[in-house]
Structure formats: C-alpha cells, structure tokens
Amino acid sequence: MEALLEKLTKTFGPAGSEETIRAVILEETRPFADDVITDSLGNLVISRGKMDQETVLVAAHMDEIGIMVTYIEERGFLRFTNVGGVRVETLLGSRFVFRNGTTGVIGLEKQKEKKDPGFSAYYLDIGTRDGDEARQHVQIGDTACYEPSFGLQGRRVMAKSLDNRAGCAVLIATLKVLPRSLPLGVHFAFTVQEELGLRGATPLAYRLNPAYGLAVDVTRVGDTPEPEYKMSVSLGQGPAVKVKDSSVICHPTVVEKLKSTAEKQGIPYQIEVLERGGTDAGAIHLSREGVPSGVLSIPCRYIHSPGEMVDLDDMENAVLLLQSLLQEPW
Ligand code: CO
Ligand code: ZN
16 A cells, blocks of 8 residues: 555646556556546546446546646746645745656745735746746646655655545555455546546546446544644544535435445444535536435545645555445445
8 A cells, every 4th residue: 555655646647637647547457447448538437347237436536736837937937826726835845846857946935024925926946047948848837746755654654645646546456456246337437637626527427427426535634733623533543434525415325335334344434524625526426317426535634735644544444445335235
C-alpha cells in the first residue's frame, strides 16, 4: 500500500491534465480488467464481471487541485489562477511543478498593509531571468501541481494529492484481490475533473447506467486543533461511511450495506456527516432516473494542502470493506 500510494501521489495530474496519472493507473490495473474504457473526457473504467446484469459503479477521482498560468510578466514571473479548491493560505513558499518538470516557488507581492492578500497577489517564480526565458519552459494555460514529497511516519502517510490518490489506491488494491466471480458487475472508474465540480463522473454515470453508485474519496476529520469545528471522524479509527455532504444524501440501501458488511466482517468504521464538500456520488446519484449511491471515505487531514495526511490502517480497512461489499448480494 505504501509503495502504491507513493507512486500515485508522486504523479502529475491536475484537473483537466490527467493523461500521466491515467497511464500510471492503467498500467497498475490492466492485468486485472475484463474490460477497459477510456471515454472522451478521459475517465478510465476498469470493469470486472458480467456486464449484462446489474452493475455497481465504484468511482475515485484521479485528478488533483493545481494552478494554471494566466500571464507571463516581463521579468519572468508567472501569474496564475486556481484549478479547483486551492487554499490561499497554502500558497506562499509552496513549490509547484509542471508536466515537463519545470518547477517554481510561490512568492507574494510586497504588502503595504498586513491584510488578507487575495489569490491575485501571489505569483510563481520559476527562476528565469525574463519573460522570454520563462516562455521557453511554460505557456499560458499550462497547469502545475504541488511538487511531490512523500513522507511516512509510523502508519501515517504525508503527501500531496492524497485527495484522491488515496481513493485510487483503495480501488486498485481491491481490484487486485477481488475473486473472478461476483454477484454484480463492477465498474472501477478513475474519474477526471472532480475538483472542478464532478465534471467527469456526470457523463460517465450516464454512459455506464449502473444500478448502484459508490464514490471512494477522502473526507475531513475533527481530531485536529479546530476549536469551532466539530466533526465526528478521526484519523486511524477506520474508513467512514458517509451519510451526507453538500452534494448528496447517501441512499439508505448503500449506507446500510456498507455498515452491515463492516459489522459482519469485524471491520472498524465511522459514520460521517460532512458539512461542506462533495464527491462523485453527487453526480452519480442524479444520473438518468436516479442511482442509489453512497460514499466510502478515507479520513484525511489538511485536505487541499501540499501535505495531506492519511492513516494506512484506514486505507487497508477500506480495501477490506470494499472487497467484502462487492462480494455481497445487493
Ligand atoms: Co478535493
Ligand atoms: Zn476528493
């Protein structure tokens, strides 16, 4: 699991630029697929079992947040916009890397007063002397993600893009241990552009027309110093069964299925209500005539920062739970 997470989090893949991460995931999953689809938007689907019966769509987004170059200054500094929910307070001093390996560090305009500088006060410095030199490395419209750095301390992993390479790792690890014969056909989908508003999952759910939907994604926790924020999910206490977030009320059938499977197998789990945030289940459950959907969440600290943190026990228990769930009749 550590090696897989390291490989996935070190890979480039801002929303809309998922080619590299898709190739890495395809290489990992192809040997375990009965069928492979890459659709027109770039979603990757690895299918298992019979597709002429009811199917379940298990989705993890493979994109990550990032920045996109909007303007190159004469002195070589790059102005940028956000791709997904990049937080202003994570910017200063952060390093970002482009697909071609060009790396830069974020600077902040000298502030006359110490008020909250908005996004537009920051720039990316790629170490070039002027705009002409900068343009040899980077074009307007190029995207960059946080520079990878992978840390392991005990059972805790620290890395960029654990949102949602942690979810991708759970799908991949499950795929590798799942038996050939399953009660339902299963589509393991690695979706694009979730961070921009569930854009990949929307047409994909329409195409696959599943009987059930399940997103696997990270969720916030309430066990860090946050005096005014109370949330009943902690790192290391098991994967979380979501009841609600801003994008979905999870269907009782799927919530119960997850809970009863965990209880039957003796897998620790937590119940989650996330007040702000959404996942691909938000798109899947509104597809066509409606698809009963739920979410299996990986507790994660510091979401949308260069140093997100998950617990390997939660990851491994999520794999156990997903693997057991997909072997249950629905
Ligand atoms: Co996210
Ligand atoms: Zn996510």
